[in-house]
Amino acid sequence: MADYNFQEIEKKWQSYWEKNQIFNAEVDQTKPKFYSLDMFPYPSGAGLHVGHPLGYIASDIITRFKRLEGYNVLHPMGYDSFGLPAEQYAIQTGQHPAITTEQNINRYTEQLKNIGFAFDWSKEVRTSNPDYYKWTQWIFMQLFNSYYDKTDNKAKSIASLGAIFEKEGNTNIQAVCDEDTPVFSSDDWNSFSEKKQQEILLQYRLTFLAETTVNWCAALGTVLSNDEVKDGFSERGGHPVERKKMMQWSMRITAYAERLLQGLEKVDWSEPIKEMQRNWIGKSIGAEMVFQIKGKDKQIKVFTTRIDTIYGVTYLALAPEHEYVQELITDDQRETAEAYVEVAKNRSERDRMSDVKTISGAFTGSYAINPFNGEEIQIWIADYVLAGYGTGAVMAVPAHDERDYNFARHFGLEVRQVIEGSMENGSFPGKGETIINSGFITDLEMKDAMNKAIAFLEEKKIGKGKIQYRMRDAIFTRQRYWGEPLPVFFKDGLPYLMDEKDLPLVLPEVDKYLPTEDGEPPLGRAKDWTYKTAEGEFPLEKSTMPGWAGSSWYFFRYMDPKNTEKFVDPEKEKYWGAVNLYIGGAEHATGHLLYSRFWTKFLFDIGAVSIEEPFQKMINQGMIQGRSNFVYRVKGSNQFVSYGLKDNYDTSAMHVDVNIVHNDQLNLEKFKSWRPDLADAEFLLEDGKYICGAEVEKMSKSKYNVVNPDDIIERYGADTLRLYEMFLGPLEQFKPWNTNGIDGVFKFLKKLWKLYHDSNGQFQVSEEKPNKEELKTLHKTIKKTKEDMDSYSFNTSVASFMICVNELTSLKCNKREILEPLTILVSSYAPHIAEELWSLLGHSNSIINATFPEFKEEFLIENNHEYPVSINGKMRAKLTLPLSLSREEVEKAALEDATVLKWTEGNPPKKVIVVPGKIVNIVI
RNA sequence: GCCGGGAUGGUGGAAUAGGUAGACACGCAAGACUUAAAAUCUUGUGAGAGCAAUCUCGUGCGGGUUCGAUUCCCGCUCCUGGUACCA
Known part of the structure; x- marks a missing residue:
């Protein structure tokens, strides 16, 4: 072969890898493991574009490098194959989404294989495959069968909870449950009907049915997410959308809020991503207390982080959706207040939040009593109070909260200062100053005042200290077709699980992928969508799981994708453990990455896996x-x-x-x-x-x-594509794709090839011993490659390869002892050409089984150093001097230099700084 | 508003325990080879002045610390990502 024929070489080695299963990874206790994972793609109809493989190339380089370092590396790929585009296409064409999905997957796989990734394709998973979603359903069942024990801080079986209820009711148990769970004794429990007992257990289960407010679009017959709604109309089609309460399955992720927060300390992720998760979880420490409503036997519960400002409360504000709103509105306020509630309710949460400047609200006409000073305060309705956070009601302290201040000023309500300080610039938080005008907490500082106030609340049994999280339970159902069916049937209106042996519950055939005429989800169209038990035939759940279900645990399935007995063999799970390097986009910061952590912690609690955090190290590649x-x-x-x-x-x-x-x-x-x-x-x-x-x-x-990467590969080859995507710049950085520089890396590969060939294109390497200079070039590159690999700085590595090849070319070096290690260095980045050269060098085994060359400092040791000599910090001359010279000798030599003499004009310098082995700076 | 990330030649980018700014590559220009083109190779290439040696300026802007700042500190501008009336 005369020239670098990338097309032939790449096809040859791709089929060699596949035939010999070079990248298959099985448990091997004699070797250390490394789990290298990419966020798996949704196989869209458009195929891969050049942006997709960026992260895959990086993880592939690491994978191959770790193999060279002797690790047993698991590097799998699969597909997150349930999703809306396939369903949308199915609605339009009537074609089953499974068919489109299959076609898209085949296209993706082919494209990925063309790039020469070291994926272990035998581990491939597809979330829409019944063999896979059987286990997604299984995990759902485990969640249904569990509750969260706050004393031991872990999930436990619901059966054990039932046993506790039988013995002592729920008065002592510390468990996460719905807000409105009743208190009952063991006698109560035992007298409850089966239905009642089930209803109560549902309030504890980690996945549960509950009424949730959703954006319902009647015309489309479906629920829309917040970003699919614009100004009360659907983004697609412009149909009216209403806020509607619907029964939906939810996941009690809030039970894990604290652990999800704490776990962030243990993982090596970028600070911005961790911060996003922290904000999302949104922990705030404060107090919860009730205000008596004047003239009614009812109380309004509020949450506050500033109980120390309780004497500054001048009104209460309720969310328009608050359950007491209707009965608190008095007749003389009815017209304005009800009109206001009507308008505010129909604005979506997003609208309300994006429009911060408009202050709006209405007085209910009712009053509440501040238990600390017995004062009567007005109760207002205000849309700056959100129904979904805290209790949906706030105690307003205009003097020390900006929103309360703006609201009070707008409606002419009292502003009462209770913290020392100046009110010149409006409200101020005053976290360090002394409390004033505040009854028994006057003269205290924030912290002491809070403690004393909370003690007062507890003593009077009207409140307590409380930790509140912003995060809400995650809705787990979608009124769609193309998702996992829930293994749940209904008896007497209550949900029950299918028998585990009947899994998977396979998606039924339907005539259309649209909702039914009476607004049921598409599964309502299926014939016999029922579950048969000895007791009879019961209807199955018609909603399906959301997109994040399958992706929340796929990293476990990769370890053991074909297991029919378990979702993963515990031995395999123990060996592979957490993902060592996870590469993917930052856009999943609060979705996938949070849900995966939640499920992993749950699976850990029930003893199904050995790790609590799934992703040890993560890198977010730029788009x-x-x-x-x-x-x-x-x-x-x-x-x-x-x-x-x-x-x-x-x-x-x-x-x-x-x-x-x-x-x-x-x-x-x-x-x-x-x-x-x-x-x-x-x-x-x-x-x-x-x-x-x-x-x-x-x-x-x-x-x-x-x-399209295929076009680049056709023209330059996969190795060029791989190198070029890395050469473009740092992995995390956002950057435009621009083929302007691609010739450079292509030329580099041709030059590399030429090193091993004579002028006639015949393969020729010399067995001669390398000289000092050649060894220096090689070892410099080994050092840089290793350092760059450790810091994931792939772009500079490519540059160092170029420098190395340029230097060896000028040295006319074709010595085996140099070229062999060089081939290994380059092989992670450009594996096809490396395999070809490796085999030309006489090796019969894949280069991935070689060993990364050892770096030897001795070849880099220099005797001389070229000192840059600066005058007043500006480099003016260069001086090559032996490194053995002392500080004084260097100074003397520098001052005698002709250029320096010209600047000093013979005058003694003010100061001379000599850093041996580095620089000389002369101040004149 | 709040929390991140960033700003370096015509272009992508390199260099931070503070120590030669612009590695490597693209592009551009000149040249070699060729009947010619492609490919390849050589040389030059931050801006300005000068025949040249050389000098002045130069890492978003304004200050500061230092013998020395792209790097550290203070104050801004712009771009970009996330998030948002969270009580």
């Missing part, structure tokens, strides 16, 4: 943006002006397919055949070229800036 190219058409003609000349004409810019542009130069022939209307296009060129304009935008079909 690759599109770089669009433009041509400039002279208005009203078919004439196109090159970028530099466009200002001389009246032109309009037009997107042009980036695939017919190279280095911003338009390929005129391809342009003419791009679209029929351009066949007779004329061009005004500069220097004989048509130069296009460019702009960074999102990569999308409509902007003609999508680059």
Whole structure:
């Protein structure tokens, strides 16, 4: 083979890897393990674009490197294959989503294989596969059968909870449950009907049915997420959306709030991602207390983080959705208050929150009593109070809370200062100053005042200290077809689990993928969607699981994907354990990454897995943006002006397919055949070229800036694509895709190839011993490669390979002792060419089984150093001196240098700084 | 508003226990090879002045610390990601 024939080489080695199962990873107790994971993709119809593989390439490099270091590496890939686009397509075409999904997966797999990833394809999982979702359903069942014990801080079986209720009721048990769970004794419990008992247990289960407010779109027959709703109308179609209460399954993730927060300390993730999770969980420490309503036997419960300002409360504010709102409105306020509630309720939460400046509210006409001073205060309705957080009611302290202040000023309510300080700039939080005008907590500081106030609450039995989390329980059902069915049937209106042996509950066939005429989910169309037991036939749950169900545990299934007995074999799980390196986008910070941690902690609690945190180290790769190219058409003609000349004409810019542009130069022939209307296009060129304009935008079909990796591979090969994506810049950084520099890495591979070949293209390496210079070049590169690998700095590694090859080329070095280690260094990045060279070097085994070369400091030791000599901090001269010289000797040599003498003009310098082995700075 | 990340040549980027700013690559220019093109190779390339040696300026802006600042500190501007009336 004469030239670097990447097409032949890449096909050859890809089939070699597949045939010999080079990347299959099985448990091997004699080797240390490394689990390298990519966030698995949703197989969309558009196929992979050049941005997708960025993270995969990085993890692949690490995978191959760890193999060279002797690790047993698990590096799997699979598909998150339930999802809306396939369902949407099914609704439009009537084609079963499983068929589209299968086609898309095949396309993805083919594209991924073309890039030469070291994936163990035998471990592939697909979340929409019944063999897989059987276990998603199984995990759901375990959650249903568990409650959260706050004393031991872990999930326990619901059966053991029933036993406790039988013995002592629920008065002593510390367990996470619904707010409105009744208190009962053992006698009560034992006298309850089976139905009643089940109802109560449901209030404790980690997955449970509850009424939830959702965005319901009647026209589309489905529930929409917050970002699918715009100003009360559906984003798609513009149909009206109403806030509606619906029975939905939820996951009691809030039970794990504290552990999810604490666990962040143990993982090596970027600080921003951890911070996002912390904010999402939103822990606040405060107190909960009740205010008596004047003239009624009812109380309003509030949560506050500033109980120390209790004497500054001048009104209470309720969310428009608060359950007491209707009965608190007095007749003289009825008209305005009810109108207000009506308007406020129908604004979506998102609308209400994005419109912070408008202050609105209405007085109910009722009063509450502050238990600390017996004062009567007005009860208002205000939409700045959210129904979903805390108790849906706040005690307003205008003097020390900005929102309360704005509200009070707007409606002319009293502002009463209870903390020392100036009110000149409106409200102030005053966390360090002394409390004033506050009865028995006057003169105290915040902390002491809080403790005393809480003691008062507890003594009077009207409140207590409380920790509140912003995070809410996660809704777990979707009124969709293409998702996992829930293994639940209904008897007497209550949910029961199917028998485990009847799993998986397979998705039924339906005639259409739309909701039924009477608004039931698509599964309502299925025939015989019932569960048969000895007692009879019962209807099955018609909703399906959300997208995050399958992705919350897939990293365990990869370890043992074909197991039919268990979701993962405990021995395998113990061996592979937590993911050592997880690479994926930061957009999953509060979704997938939180849910996966939650399920892992739960599975840990029930003894199903050995780890509590699934992802030890995580890197979030930056998105690759599109770089669009433009041509400039002279208005009203078919004439196109090159970028530099466009200002001389009246032109309009037009997107042009980036695939017919190279280095911003338009390929005129391809342009003419791009679209029929351009066949007779004329061009005004500069220097004989048509130069296009460019702009960074999102990569999308409509902007003609999508680059398919297949095209790059066809033209330059997978190794070039891999190197180039890494060479583009730091992994975490957002950057536009731009093929302008791709020739550089392609040339590098050709130069590398040439090192091993003579001028006739014949493979030829020398057995001669390398000299000092050659060894230095090699070991410098070994050192840099290893360091870069440890800091995930892939772009600089590629640069160091280039330097190495450039140096060896000038040294005309083709010695085996240099080239062999070099091949190994490069093999993680450009595996195909490395395998080929490795086999040409006479090895019969895959290069991935080689050993990473050992770095030897001795080859880098220098005798001399080229000292930069600065005058007043500016480099003016260079001086090569032996490193053995003392500080004084260096100074003397520097002062005698001709250039330095010119600057000092013979005068003694004010100061001379010598850092041996580094620099000399002379101050004059 | 709050919390992150960032700003370096024509372009992607490199360099921070403070120590030669611009590695590597693209692009561009000149040259070699060729009938020619492609490919390949050589040289140059931050800006300005100068025939040149060389000098001045230069890492978003304004200050500061230091013998020395892209790097540390203070105050801004712009871009970007997340999040949001959280009581």
